[in-house]
Amino acid sequence: EIVLTQSPATLSLSPGERATLSCRASQSISGYLGWYQQKRGQAPRLLIYDASNRATGIPARFSGSGSGTDFTLTISILEPEDFAVYYCQQRSQWPLTFGQGTRLEIK
Amino acid sequence: EVQLVESGGGLVQPGGSLRLSCAASGFSFSSFWMHWVRQAPGKGLVWVSRIDSDGSYTNYADSVKGRFTISRDNAKNTVYLQMNSLRDEDTAVYYCARDLKVTNWIDSWGQGTLVTVSS
Numbered sequence: 001e002i003v004l005t006q007s008p009a010t011l012s013l014s015p016g017e018r019a020t021l022s023c024r025a026s027q028s029i030s031g032y033l034g035w036y037q038q039k040r041g042q043a044p045r046l047l048i049y050d051a052s053n054r055a056t057g058i059p060a061r062f063s064g065s066g067s068g069t070d071f072t073l074t075i076s077i078l079e080p081e082d083f084a085v086y087y088c089q090q091r092s093q094w095p096l097t098f099g100q101g102t103r104l105e106i107k
Numbered sequence: 108e109v110q111l112v113e114s115g116g117g118l119v120q121p122g123g124s125l126r127l128s129c130a131a132s133g134f135s136f137s138s139f140w141m142h143w144v145r146q147a148p149g150k151g152l153v154w155v156s157r158i159d160s161d162g163s164y165t166n167y168a169d170s171v172k173g174r175f176t177i178s179r180d181n182a183k184n185t186v187y188l189q190m191n192s193l194r195d196e197d198t199a200v201y202y203c204a205r206d207l208k209v210t211n212w213i214d215s216w217g218q219g220t221l222v223t224v225s226s
Contacts, residue, residue, distance in 0.1 A: 034212050036213075043219060044152060044213075049207065056214075087151060089154075089212075091212060095168045096157070098154065
């Protein structure tokens with residue numbers, strides 16, 4: 001199965017700053033990577049699919065890039081509501097797999 | 108508005124069985140693939156299973172293959188997860204989720220139902 005490794009495990013930033021989250025795949029997954037946001041006590045929410053496409057209703061400050069094995073989620077200007085856990089997911093191969101998550105916390 | 112409401116969770120002994128249900132509304136259920144994803148307490152997301160729109164094709168995580176069965180009833184707008192031979196490590200919140208237009212991306216999630224496997 002394809003293993004997704006996210007880094008860093010925890011990212012401490014302040015509102016207004018730029019956040020860069022990484023996801024690395026154990027083998028090439030082309031552009032078949034998505035990103036989800038999960039706030040405490042809530043279900044996840046799809047942010048980005050196919051590496052760079054924003055899901056419906058997702059603000060433009062969220063962007064995704066990458067292909068092959070290395071991918072990035074960027075939040076250009078952090079808003080207070082962006083502090084949450086972020087997961088990447090691949091759909092290149094069965095079984096679908098998620099990364100272990102990056103916790104974005106307020107500094 | 109898309110709504111997914113899970114039910115059927117609870118406490119079960121190791122080796123026992125449980126059937127989860129997910130009632131869908133607000134969209135054309137029979138046109139969408141559906142997934143189950145689980146999350147152990149304090150841990151990350153783990154994909155469990157997927158079923159296509161008419162129930163012809165299913166996929167499973169290796170950890171549940173042969174023990175769990177996903178099915179659906181399009182007349183009732185409901186997807187199910189039959190869980191047999193439950194283990195301690197199956198303890199988790201189980202989310203029912205909708206696929207984004209035959210893509211294996213998950214664009215809508217229920218609030219989850221907790222399954223606790225313990226003696």
